[in-house]
Amino acid sequence: MSGGGTGIGLACAEALTRAGAEVTVLGRREAPLRAAVEAGAAAKLLVADATAPPELPGFAILVNAAGTAVSLPFLKTTDADFRAALDANLMTAVSLSRAVLPGMLAPGYGRIVNIASTAALKGYAYVAPYVAAKHALLGFTRALALEVASKGVTVNAICPGFTETPLLAESIQRIAAKTGRDEAAARAELAKHNPQGRLFQPREIAELALYLCSDAAAGIHGAALPVSGGEI
Template identity: 45%
Template sequence: MSRIVVVTGGTRGIGAAIAARFAAAGDTVHAPGRADCDVTDEAAVMAYFSLLGRVDVLVNNAGISASAPLSKTTLDDWHAQLAVNATGAFLCTRTVLPGMRERGTGRIVTVASTASHVGYRYTSGYTASKHAAAGLMRAVAAEVAGTGVTANAVCPAFVRTDMTAASVARIREKTGRDESAAEAALAAASPLGRLLEPEEVAFAVGFLAAAEAGAINGQTLVLDGGGIQL
């Protein structure tokens, strides 16, 4: 039977690749962007999901990032990253979970980051929010253990997306490096030695969302070539 899949932030980058993978498998996919569903707005989230009815797979992918030393991180930037990356995942998960539990089946996967496990310079808001997102999945997993519902996260290193392109641009601006050298600096953050492709993250999400993955719960699957080993 075709599953109903929701991929937040699903209009581009990682989200679009995830949506395409589920669609190719024959699932019915809803991939809202911010204009369709502001994941930081409780009323908007409830209204959006009420129109869908059943949700079999939720992928919390909507995310933002900002980069600055802690001393120059504004309160607005801090709040914005926590709101999208952590609160957004909380609101969407809370909304779909009762139906999943009632049906005795469901998959929740949050797109987190290697920053869910370690701290990186100049990313206090992003790192804190991604730690929170991974922690949310662990807490939900503990609540749903044995119910047929699972909650997990994927934690990729830098992925070839518009968000990473913005990071490359900031490196170029601050260091004077060319684009290739700036991208190489990001790629060097993991043993993989290159940027991940969105399709690689989509594969990991699809794996955790598979019917056969019912024994995998409360896990954070790191995609970085072996740098972070849990």
């Protein structure tokens, strides 16, 4: 479980743990990972850079929930912004999938769930690096799915709309600072993207991830499943 210390990743860890899985949360920051373990959301923690993980044998489930975003007009972005977005949102999933896939293929069973975004399905202004990286993550999901389709491993992407996470909280603060709006107004502006008029909760995405990791979802493969309230 990458990104398992906060937000959607933490909610996914909690859901899988409740379902009886022995969850390992992985990330570069030890404090939130340790807090997740101490709270009972996970059994183990692994402090590591997900783009260069250690050997990870024996995992039947991988949820790639790591990610980050910056908000800038395109002409103020740099190549480094795009590389950082690709590293955080794409290469973490690529590297971890490469690390765990042999251990799934050998017994002929595995589940890989990539937490993408509605930004993998459409464009948003002022977040070009993030949109590009999430589109790439969805392309990777579909390509890998075809490679392993007959081998007992499923690979899917969940594409949430704006969700109440620390990452979104940072975005709201930036919007408020740049526009002079208060945070409530900035939050309401983001909620307008959802036809239901609200922000999503991490547990909503986690419950879908849990289903995709179950035997009942064996026929769902190479899918991009929006949690968007009808936006997509």
